[in-house]
Amino acid sequence: MTKKKKMLTGADIFFESLREEGVEKVFGYPGGATIKIYEKLYDIDFLEHILTRHEQGATHAADGYARVTGKVGVVLVTSGPGATNTVTGIANAYLDSIPMVIFTGQVPTSLIGNDAFQEADIVGITRPITKHNFIVRDVKELASTIKKAFYIASTGRPGPVLIDMPKDMIAAECEYEYPEKVEIRGYKPTVKGHKNQIKKAAKMIREAKRPLLYVGGGVVMSNASKELTEFAHKNNIPVTNTLLGLGTFPGTDPQFLGMLGMHGTYYANQAVNNCDVLIAVGARFDDRVTGTTETFAADAYKIHIDIDPSVIDKNVLVDLPIVGDAKGILEELLKELSDKPSQKDWWTQIEGWKKDCPLEYKRPDDQLRTQYVIERISEKTNGDAIVVSDVGQHQMWVAQYYKFNHPRSHVSSGGLGTMGFSVPAAVGVAFANLNRPIVSISGDGGFQMNMQELITAFYHNLPIKFFIMNNCFLGMVRQWQELFHEKKYSFTDLCDSNPIFTNIGTALGIESFSIYKPEDVDDILDKVFAINDRPVLVEFKVSKEDLVFPMVPAGSSISDMIHKRLKPKGDIL
Amino acid sequence: MKHTISVLVENTFGAFDRVATMFSARGFNIHSISIGETEQSDISRMTIVTSGDKQVIDQIVKQLNRLLDTIKVTELTGRAITERELALITVTFQKGSLEEIKNITDVFRGKIVDINNKSLMIEVTGPPRKIDAIINVLMPFGIKEMARSGTVALSRGEQIRPKNEYKK
Ligand SMILES: Cc1ncc(C[n+]2csc(CCOP(=O)(O)OP(=O)(O)O)c2C)c(N)n1
Numbered sequence: 001m002t003k004k005k006k007m008l009t010g011a012d013i014f015f016e017s018l019r020e021e022g023v024e025k026v027f028g029y030p031g032g033a034t035i036k037i038y039e040k041l042y043d044i045d046f047l048e049h050i051l052t053r054h055e056q057g058a059t060h061a062a063d064g065y066a067r068v069t070g071k072v073g074v075v076l077v078t079s080g081p082g083a084t085n086t087v088t089g090i091a092n093a094y095l096d097s098i099p100m101v102i103f104t105g106q107v108p109t110s111l112i113g114n115d116a117f118q119e120a121d122i123v124g125i126t127r128p129i130t131k132h133n134f135i136v137r138d139v140k141e142l143a144s145t146i147k148k149a150f151y152i153a154s155t156g157r158p159g160p161v162l163i164d165m166p167k168d169m170i171a172a173e174c175e176y177e178y179p180e181k182v183e184i185r186g187y188k189p190t191v192k193g194h195k196n197q198i199k200k201a202a203k204m205i206r207e208a209k210r211p212l213l214y215v216g217g218g219v220v221m222s223n224a225s226k227e228l229t230e231f232a233h234k235n236n237i238p239v240t241n242t243l244l245g246l247g248t249f250p251g252t253d254p255q256f257l258g259m260l261g262m263h264g265t266y267y268a269n270q271a272v273n274n275c276d277v278l279i280a281v282g283a284r285f286d287d288r289v290t291g292t293t294e295t296f297a298a299d300a301y302k303i304h305i306d307i308d309p310s311v312i313d314k315n316v317l318v319d320l321p322i323v324g325d326a327k328g329i330l331e332e333l334l335k336e337l338s339d340k341p342s343q344k345d346w347w348t349q350i351e352g353w354k355k356d357c358p359l360e361y362k363r364p365d366d367q368l369r370t371q372y373v374i375e376r377i378s379e380k381t382n383g384d385a386i387v388v389s390d391v392g393q394h395q396m397w398v399a400q401y402y403k404f405n406h407p408r409s410h411v412s413s414g415g416l417g418t419m420g421f422s423v424p425a426a427v428g429v430a431f432a433n434l435n436r437p438i439v440s441i442s443g444d445g446g447f448q449m450n451m452q453e454l455i456t457a458f459y460h461n462l463p464i465k466f467f468i469m470n471n472c473f474l475g476m477v478r479q480w481q482e483l484f485h486e487k488k489y490s491f492t493d494l495c496d497s498n499p500i501f502t503n504i505g506t507a508l509g510i511e512s513f514s515i516y517k518p519e520d521v522d523d524i525l526d527k528v529f530a531i532n533d534r535p536v537l538v539e540f541k542v543s544k545e546d547l548v549f550p551m552v553p554a555g556s557s558i559s560d561m562i563h564k565r566l567k568p569k570g571d572i573l
Numbered sequence: 574m575k576h577t578i579s580v581l582v583e584n585t586f587g588a589f590d591r592v593a594t595m596f597s598a599r600g601f602n603i604h605s606i607s608i609g610e611t612e613q614s615d616i617s618r619m620t621i622v623t624s625g626d627k628q629v630i631d632q633i634v635k636q637l638n639r640l641l642d643t644i645k646v647t648e649l650t651g652r653a654i655t656e657r658e659l660a661l662i663t664v665t666f667q668k669g670s671l672e673e674i675k676n677i678t679d680v681f682r683g684k685i686v687d688i689n690n691k692s693l694m695i696e697v698t699g700p701p702r703k704i705d706a707i708i709n710v711l712m713p714f715g716i717k718e719m720a721r722s723g724t725v726a727l728s729r730g731e732q733i734r735p736k737n738e739y740k741k
Binding site (some may be wrong): 123124127128130132135137150177184185186187308310312313314317 | 582586587590591595596598621628631632635636638639640641642643644
């Protein structure tokens with residue numbers, strides 16, 4: 001059945017196409033090149049446009065929205081500076097495989113290449129940080145380009161796709177018809193895992209004495225958390241998560257070993273190095289996970305399940321790759337494996353490691369510590385909150401101490417490690433309307449990178465708790481300086497330059513608190529978690545020179561793990 | 574070791590740049606790269622000569638496949654293929670050396686395509702090794718300028734494997 005064709009402008013086609021794709025939220029910022037779209041937007045009611053305060057904010061918001069909903073995050077910005085302001089957000093989404101479509105305005109086709117006012121070659125700039133990108137050179141291609149972009153962004157290994165729209169394309173008219181199908185001959189993601197490979201994997205797992213599941217963000221993308229949990233339980237296999245995998249397996253489950261890698265738990269890392277069969281699912285053997293690759297699970301038979309063939313054998317050579325969607329593959333594996341093995345010796349060994357070196361920090365303590373605050377948040381929210389962390393020490397402590405019970409609940413910039421992610425990403429999360437507590441946790445450094453988005457949160461009464469872990473330092477860099485760079489605290493001390501955070505909140509109309517005593521934590525948390533119709537801000541003045549442990553120094557093996565400060569450091573301020 | 578990879582790409586805006594960007598962004602070597610139309614006007618063929626160990630070449634092939642503009646990626650090394658390159662070489666000559674240069678050109682089945690009283694231009698085609706060889710032989714006479722086309726290659730009398738085959 002063919003739809004009736006009508007004549008529409010590029011701007012109309014833009015909205016009709018978004019309607020076809022079921023887009024409900026667009027994060028954006030207007031400008032000259034997109035002004036015609038904004039003119040139309042004035043009368044559009046089937047989607048909500050959210051005006052952020054910066055285009056970087058818009059991209060992180062769309063990213064946060066996409067992470068918690070699984071839908072494609074949509075961004076709309078103008079040409080030139082509007083477009084270049086999205087670059088960090090796009091790179092962030094690219095490294096974490098987040099489905100997004102970014103629309104940029106462009107100068108009119110006739111001016112392209114002339115260094116016209118607000119011209120930037122955004123297609124050239126974003127080529128290495130998008131899954132794919134397009135420039136629309138004929139308005140007749142606009143609808144099909146949008147269709148392709150949403151398809152590419154959301155299938156296979158997801159990622160950001162950019163569409164550059166010259167101003168004259170937005171104004172031009174053509175017959176509109178939304179394509180029903182997409183055909184891209186160079187793009188055919190493998191979804192179903194190879195049968196024989198799955199059979200082989202099942203055999204190896206059945207014979208394993210010390211199996212281990214190493215699970216990453218791919219399981220989130222594939223919505224395979226249920227299957228993973230069932231698979232781990234039925235086969236009595238311990239689970240360790242990457243940063244982006246947290247939440248795919250319940251944080252309180254006895255089979256859970258916590259995060260692995262640089263700031264992973266001792267027992268997770270020991271399990272990696274002592275397992276005989278390693279089952280990597282939706283994870284990519286990133287250097288923050290493996291340390292030196294030579295010693296990473298050196299003696300294990302490695303099974304690698306991933307939808308992107310290029311991650312197979314990229315960093316670590318594996319014995320058995322299974323390319324495809326994790327959900328389907330785990331379902332198949334579940335059918336192959338029926339009887340629950342006991343793995344008694346393996347569990348005894350793991351329990352031993354847990355006892356030897358649990359996750360710990362000094363307590364009780366007169367100092368307020370981020371670890372403690374996170375633990376309390378975890379308890380108060382029952383592991384049911386959506387926690388949006390920024391980048392740095394507090395991010396690692398969130399990963400270590402918050403017990404995530406659900407997938408799509410830990411929102412964090414993993415691959416790019418973008419400071420300034422948390423505040424705008426939390427704004428995007430809030431627009432998903434999931435009716436769950438939303439906690440944005442930043443360091444004092446990262447908070448200042450995108451704090452303008454507090455205004456967006458205030459304007460829309462978004463129920464976000466903005467928590468600042470103020471240690472007066474660029475803590476994670478300070479940590480490296482202390483441990484590996486002769487304690488030269490070069491430009492990481494913010495004590496004299498930090499603003500009064502509560503004043504910032506107050507100036508923007510947000511109720512703001514500041515505490516510094518451990519005994520005040522519960523009260524303040526009770527108070528702010530009772531507020532559900534508007535944002536609140538809390539500054540936690542935490543100890544200044546705390547370090548994240550355990551730590552495997554970059555490029556080292558697990559055996560080089562540092563557990564605590566080697567020499568007593570004297571006063572901790 | 575050098576490897577030759579043949580890539581069929583969409584003949585669209587940016588496809589070439591996407592491939593070149595991928596090589597530089599991921600730190601892979603490019604010894605030569607050539608691109609031209611195929612029998613189908615909407616498809617171009619790129620022939621890329623690169624180097625690296627097995628794992629690197631495997632990654633290059635996978636990363637090429639990952640690009641949406643690539644339709645088929647074929648690693649040609651180790652297959653029955655025909656590889657050709659064209660070079661234009663301008664050589665200076667003195668009295669007496671002209672005859673020798675002409676003989677060398679004949680041995681390599683090259684052609685003299687331009688000549689004046691100081692220099693002559695030689696056109697030669699063949700496998701890249703042959704081009705290297707003639708350049709070596711001509712070097713002592715004084716090579717004034719040179720242009721090499723980069724390698725083009727096709728596999729002989731067998732089907733090029735489809736894009737997804739390596740995924741098994
Ligand atoms: C945009 C950006 N710039 C610089 C860095 C390098 N960097 C990583 S962690 C860090 C310190 C973060 O300090 P803060 O936000 O106070 O958090 P803390 O580590 O103290 O918890 C820096 C500067 C980064 N990750 N991102």
